[in-house]
Amino acid sequence: MVRPAQRPARGASSKKPESAARGATASKATVKSSKGVPRNEMDFAPAVAPNNQAGSNTMLFALLLRAGRAIFEKVEAAVALQGESVLTFRPLAIVVRFGPQTQQEIARLTAQHPAGVSRIVDELEARKLVRRVRGEQDRRTIRVEPTAEGRALFERVDPHATGALEAAIGVLDERELAAFSAMLEKIVVFNGT
Numbered sequence: 001m002v003r004p005a006q007r008p009a010r011g012a013s014s015k016k017p018e019s020a021a022r023g024a025t026a027s028k029a030t031v032k033s034s035k036g037v038p039r040n041e042m043d044f045a046p047a048v049a050p051n052n053q054a055g056s057n058t059m060l061f062a063l064l065l066r067a068g069r070a071i072f073e074k075v076e077a078a079v080a081l082q083g084e085s086v087l088t089f090r091p092l093a094i095v096v097r098f099g100p101q102t103q104q105e106i107a108r109l110t111a112q113h114p115a116g117v118s119r120i121v122d123e124l125e126a127r128k129l130v131r132r133v134r135g136e137q138d139r140r141t142i143r144v145e146p147t148a149e150g151r152a153l154f155e156r157v158d159p160h161a162t163g164a165l166e167a168a169i170g171v172l173d174e175r176e177l178a179a180f181s182a183m184l185e186k187i188v189v190f191n192g193t
Contacts, residue, residue, distance in 0.1 A: 093161070
């Protein structure tokens with residue numbers, strides 16, 4: 001079983017696990033974390049390098065989650081400094097950028113649970129940032145659209161959210177970002193999400 005490298009608990013020995021000493025060689029390269037703390041490349045590697053596809057896939061999954069979390073936290077902090085929640089800002093941003101959407105579409109585009117999106121839309125509607133509108137062709141369809149107040153809030157907060165996102169992914173050059181985006185889109189399309 002492949003396990004990610006673990007840091008010792010406070011007061012515990014910082015001695016490396018025996019398996020790491022036998023099989024892995026530490027690189028001298030370091031990077032600065034978002035807090036400016038030098039980090040060794042081994043902080044990003046498992047204690048034992050995976051020797052099979054399942055182990056590699058497990059590490060890929062962990063890295064995707066960690067990268068997503070790091071990006072989310074940067075954007076979340078930038079939006080919070082504007083007095084908003086990233087969880088309510090994202091659905092508003094979707095309807096401003098892409099036009100009226102159903103709650104199901106908003107849930108899919110924000111990767112949030114539909115019930116959570118319903119509560120968020122209730123909150124946005126109570127703040128008069130969005131409104132629910134019945135479809136003209138199909139009256140059963142209800143779409144969420146931004147109000148003038150919602151657009152104004154988006155225009156105020158979005159530059160901060162976008163700046164934080166760009167800072168978080170700024171380590172990638174244009175070519176890397178285009179390739180990475182294409183790969184992620186391929187995975188999303190393949191899995192129908």
